[in-house]
Every structure is written in C-alpha cells, then in structure tokens.
Amino acid sequence: MIDLTDDQISRLERRLARERSAREQAERLLEQKSRELYLANQNLLLVKDDLERQVELRTAELQSLLGSTTNMARARGDFLATMSHEIRTPLNGLLGLSELLSLTTLDDEQSQYVKALRISATSLRQLLDNVLDISKLEADRLELESRDMDLAEEFEYAALTYRPLIEGRGLRFLFDLDIKAAHMVKGDSLRLRQILSNLLSNANKFTSRGEIALACRTSLVEGRVEALITVRDTGIGIPTDKLDTLFQSFAQAEASTSRRYGGTGLGLAICRNLVEAMQGSIRVDSKPGEGTTFELRLHFTPA
Amino acid sequence: MKGMVFTEFLGMVADRFSENMVDDIIEDSDLPSGGAYTSVGLYDHSEIVKLVESLSHRTGAPAPDLVKAFGHHLFGRLQTMHPEFVCGIDDALDFLESVDKVIHVEVMKLYPDAMLPRFETSREGNRLQMIYRSPRGMEDLAQGLIEGCMEHFSQVVRMERHKRPDGSTEFNLERLQ
Numbered sequence: 001m002i003d004l005t006d007d008q009i010s011r012l013e014r015r016l017a018r019e020r021s022a023r024e025q026a027e028r029l030l031e032q033k034s035r036e037l038y039l040a041n042q043n044l045l046l047v048k049d050d051l052e053r054q055v056e057l058r059t060a061e062l063q064s065l066l067g068s069t070t071n072m073a074r075a076r077g078d079f080l081a082t083m084s085h086e087i088r089t090p091l092n093g094l095l096g097l098s099e100l101l102s103l104t105t106l107d108d109e110q111s112q113y114v115k116a117l118r119i120s121a122t123s124l125r126q127l128l129d130n131v132l133d134i135s136k137l138e139a140d141r142l143e144l145e146s147r148d149m150d151l152a153e154e155f156e157y158a159a160l161t162y163r164p165l166i167e168g169r170g171l172r173f174l175f176d177l178d179i180k181a182a183h184m185v186k187g188d189s190l191r192l193r194q195i196l197s198n199l200l201s202n203a204n205k206f207t208s209r210g211e212i213a214l215a216c217r218t219s220l221v222e223g224r225v226e227a228l229i230t231v232r233d234t235g236i237g238i239p240t241d242k243l244d245t246l247f248q249s250f251a252q253a254e255a256s257t258s259r260r261y262g263g264t265g266l267g268l269a270i271c272r273n274l275v276e277a278m279q280g281s282i283r284v285d286s287k288p289g290e291g292t293t294f295e296l297r298l299h300f301t302p303a
Numbered sequence: 304m305k306g307m308v309f310t311e312f313l314g315m316v317a318d319r320f321s322e323n324m325v326d327d328i329i330e331d332s333d334l335p336s337g338g339a340y341t342s343v344g345l346y347d348h349s350e351i352v353k354l355v356e357s358l359s360h361r362t363g364a365p366a367p368d369l370v371k372a373f374g375h376h377l378f379g380r381l382q383t384m385h386p387e388f389v390c391g392i393d394d395a396l397d398f399l400e401s402v403d404k405v406i407h408v409e410v411m412k413l414y415p416d417a418m419l420p421r422f423e424t425s426r427e428g429n430r431l432q433m434i435y436r437s438p439r440g441m442e443d444l445a446q447g448l449i450e451g452c453m454e455h456f457s458q459v460v461r462m463e464r465h466k467r468p469d470g471s472t473e474f475n476l477e478r479l480q
Contacts, residue, residue: 011326018329021339029343 077135084128084135091128095121130266133194134249137273144277145188148303151227152183155216158196162214166204172211179218182225185300191274192298196231198267199294203233210234210291221299229296237288246284247272304351304439305417306344308377312351313340315376316358328357345416348439367443374447375454382455395456396431396478399449400424420445433474434467442472449474 004012098118106114136142159175166173196214203212213232218225238246249269275282280298317325329338332353336346355373359366382389388406392398403422410417420437422445435445446464453460463475 011323014330015322015326018337018339021337022341025339025344026341029341 074139077139080131081135081139084131088125088128088132091121091125095125127266130270133270134266134273137270137277138249142273142277144191146186146301147189149185149187149189149192150183151179151185151216151218152177154189154192154196155179155214158193158200159214161197162200162204162212166200166212169204169208171204171207171209174211174213174215176213176215179216179227181218181220182302183218184303185225185227186303187278187298187300191278195271195274195296196229198271199231202267203231203235203292206292207233207235220302223302225300225302227296227298227300229298230293232291232293234291237290237292238284238286239288240286243284243286247282304346304348305342305414306340306346307342308351309340309346309354310342311377311380312354312373313338315373319372320358320362324358324361327361328354331357331360370441370443371447371450374444374449375451376447377444378448378451378455389455393456394478395453395458395460396426396429396476398452398456399431399433399476400426429478431476431478433476434471435474436471440470445472446474449476 095118098114098121102111102114102118133142155175155177159173163173163175200212200214211234213230215230215232217228219228220226247268249266272282275296275298278298280296282294282296284292284294286292313325313329316328332338332350334350334353336350340346355366355369358364358369362369388401388409389398392401399422403424407419407422410419418438420435420439420441423434423436425432433449435442442464446462449462459479461477461479465473467473
C-alpha cells in the first residue's frame with residue numbers, strides 16, 4: 001500500500017478526469033467520423049446506381065439507333081436489289097430485240113445505230129449485275145458455291161480473255177503461274193473470275209503504256225491451299241489519300257475519273273466483299289504516275 | 304492544430320521533466336480544452352503557445368529553445384510513425400525539398416481541413432533555401448524540425464535564418480559534408 005498525500009491524490013484525480021475527458025472526446029470523434037463515412041458510402045452507392053442507370057439508358061439508345069441504322073441500310077440494299085432486278089427484265093427484252101433487229105436487213109447507218117444500242121444495253125446490264133452483287137454482298141445474302149475447280153484453268157481463262165485486249169492496246173502482258181503446290185481446290189469459279197476480271201479490266205483501263213502483270217502462286221498452309229494473287233500495272237496510280245476509301249461502294253479516286261475512264265466505282269467494292277466472303281484479304285499498293293499493285297490472299301480447301 | 308502536436312509535446316514534457324510537470328503546465332495555462340488532448344482531435348493553436356509559455360515559466364528555459372527542442376523530438380516521432388516518407392532518401396536537403404511537394408500533399412489527402420504551413424524551396428547543389436510561411440508563426444518549431452532532420456541524416460548543415468519583410472521566415476541551408 002502506497003501512502004499518498006492529499007495533494008497527490010487530488011493530482012491523480014485531476015489527471016484521471018483529464019484522461020477520461022480525452023477518451024470521451026476521441027469516442028465522440030470516432031462516432032462522428034463513422035457516421036460521415038457511412039453517409040459518404042450511401043452517397044457513393046446512389047452515385048453508382050445513377051451511373052449504372054445512365055449507362056443502361058445510353059446503351060439502349062445506342063442499340064435502338066444501331067437497329068434503325070441497320071434497318072435503313074437493309075432497306076436501301078433491298079431497294080437497290082429490287083430495282084436492279086426489275087430493270088433487268090425489260091432490259092433483256094431490249095437486248096433481245098436489238099439482236100433480232102441486227103438480223104434484219106439494215107443499211108450501214110442503221111447497223112451502226114443498232115450496234116451502239118447493243119453496246120449501251122450490255123453495259124447497262126453489267127452495271128445492274130454489279131449493283132445486284134454489291135447489295136447482296138453488303139446484306140450478306142450472297143451464297144458462294146463450293147465446287148471442284150482447277151486454278152490453272154481459271155487463270156489461263158483470265159489470261160486468254162485479257163491478253164488480246166491488253167496487247168491490242170500496245171501494252172505488254174506478263175503472266176506467271178506457279179501452282180505446282182496445289183491447283184485443284186473447292187471454290188466458286190464464277191466469283192473468282194469476277195474478281196480477276198474486275199482487277200484486270202481496271203488495270204487495262206488505267207494503263208496507257210508499259211505492262212500489266214498477272215501472277216498466282218499457291219502453297220499449302222496447314223492443310224489448306226493459299227493462293228497469293230497479284231495484279232500489277234504501270235498505270236496512272238492512286239493518290240495515297242484515296243487508298244483508304246478505294247474499296248468502298250461508289251468510291252472512285254477522283255470525281256473526274258468516272259467521266260474520263262467510265263465505271264461506277266462498284267468493281268473494287270465487289271472484289272473486296274467477295275474476297276472477304278472467301279475469308280481472304282486484299283491490299284493495294286500504289287504510286288501516282290508509277291502504277292498500282294493489288295495483292296490478294298485467298299484460302300481454299302483442297303479438292 | 305492537430306491534436307498529435309499536443310500529445311507529442313506533452314509526451315516530451317513527461318519524458319524530459321515529469322508527469323507532474325505535465326499536470327502543472329496544463330493547470331497553469333487555463334486551457335479551453337482542459338488539456339484533455341487526443342491525437343486525432345483539433346485544438347486551438349493558442350493552447351500550444353500557452354503550454355510552452357507555462358513550461359518556460361516553470362523551468363526557466365527560454366520558450367524558443369523549448370520549441371526548437373520540441374521540433375527535434377517531433378521529427379524523430381514523425382519518422383517513426385511515417386517511415387515511408389524518409390524511405391529511399393539519404394540526404395537532408397532532398398528530404399526538406401519533398402516536404403511541401405510530397406508530404407504535405409499526402410497530409411491534405413487525409414486531412415482536407417488541415418491548415419499546413421508552406422515551405423517554398425529553391426535548390427542549388429549543396430544549398431537549399433526554404434521560406435516558411437504560416438499565420439501561426441511557428442518558425443522555431445520549423446527550425447527544430449529542420450535540425451531534427453539533419454540529425455536523422457547525420458549531416459552537417461550550416462543554417463542561417465532571418466525574418467523577411469513580408470513576415471515569412473527564410474532558412475538558408477548549406478550542406479557541408
């Protein structure tokens with residue numbers, strides 16, 4: 001037992017009172033801070049709910065916008081397809097009649113007119129076919145065939161068709177086929193011809209001197225046939241800033257192009273869509289004044 | 304002012320003098336808080352001034368010396384409690400430069416209502432100029448803290464201190480080794 005003086009006892013009592021008061025203060029502060037924390041948490045929850053609601057709302061808005069845009073695109077495609085189809089019927093009538101007309105007795109002047117009529121009607125039908133193709137391709141409605149096909153035959157056919165046209169204009173035509181690895185594949189020969197024909201007729205259209213080269217090399221990659229196809233020309237070339245939109249529908253490099261060279265700007269869009277439908281890729285490399293090279297990579301199942 | 308400054312001050316008084324001295328200066332000072340401090344509370348700045356005056360009166364030591372001694376003590380305590388701020392720094396001047404830019408920024412995150420002094424620094428090699436600005440005028444405490452910092456890094460630094468016309472205090476430090 002320690003004896004304490006009254007003064008010491010009083011001092012200890014005061015110290016105890018002070019400590020107690022400090023403790024109570026700390027407890028009050030703790031309680032106040034916990035309440036503040038709780039309220040801040042509640043507030044955060046409200047903000048979070050509000051943000052989630054906003055995200056949902058915006059997402060729904062975007063979805064509906066996307067839906068209506070898709071519907072509009074589909075309606076446009078359907079309209080184009082229907083119109084082209086409807087126009088083709090009377091046009092075929094015109095073509096047939098001009099054919100018949102050419103078989104009748106005509107003087108020279110009349111023959112010239114009928115010839116011009118047939119050329120106009122034929123190019124109109126080609127244009128309509130292209131419009132039909134692009135609307136089917138853009139609506140994913142084009143079905144590719146998968147039949148046995150000989151790549152050698154397809155390329156030789158293309159060379160056979162285009163060589164006289166190209167050489168007839170005083171240009172060189174180079175043809176290089178290296179398909180030893182594989183040439184019998186399953187695919188859609190009509191569509192492959194369409195791609196080659198588009199690229200070769202473009203090359204021919206935009207080249208006035210030099211050469212046009214068609215090449216195809218096949219290799220076996222993981223059990224599939226990969227065909228690397230190039231169509232190269234020494235033509236007018238394409239400005240760099242126009243390369244990005246080159247494969248879009250109705251996009252020709254310059255507005256004046258269609259006036260000078262003709263065409264609607266559908267050919268390359270069709271090519272790209274067809275190549276993509278075949279799970280392939282197409283790229284272009286070009287220098288204005290020097291020429292253009294299209295490079296395609298297509299994959300086929302071996303036949 | 305943060306309660307931590309009061310609890311540390313009274314802790315130092317208890318260590319260097321006695322618990323009775325703590326009781327005595329609290330009772331001499333007639334404090335609004337009654338001297339019942341917690342480190343997390345906030346108390347009026349005038350209370351620390353009164354406590355220092357009472358301690359000076361009872362011990363006969365000049366108040367500025369007591370405040371500087373408290374600065375030494377406080378630096379040691381702060382670096383024990385928050386070693387992360389000293390970690391990776393091996394030079395007193397580097398550390399002092401970081402006070403305003405790093406440490407006070409962190410303090411403000413925890414205590415948005417804290418009223419912190421400002422330490423503007425400009426550094427040239429071995430020299431550092433610090434300008435202390437605070438409405439509380441605790442430049443003695445600032446000096447004690449700076450000295451505590453030099454002790455911590457075991458560096459010899461020459462210090463000059465003078466008052467500027469705008470009321471702020473300038474510390475010119477030069478590291479000698």
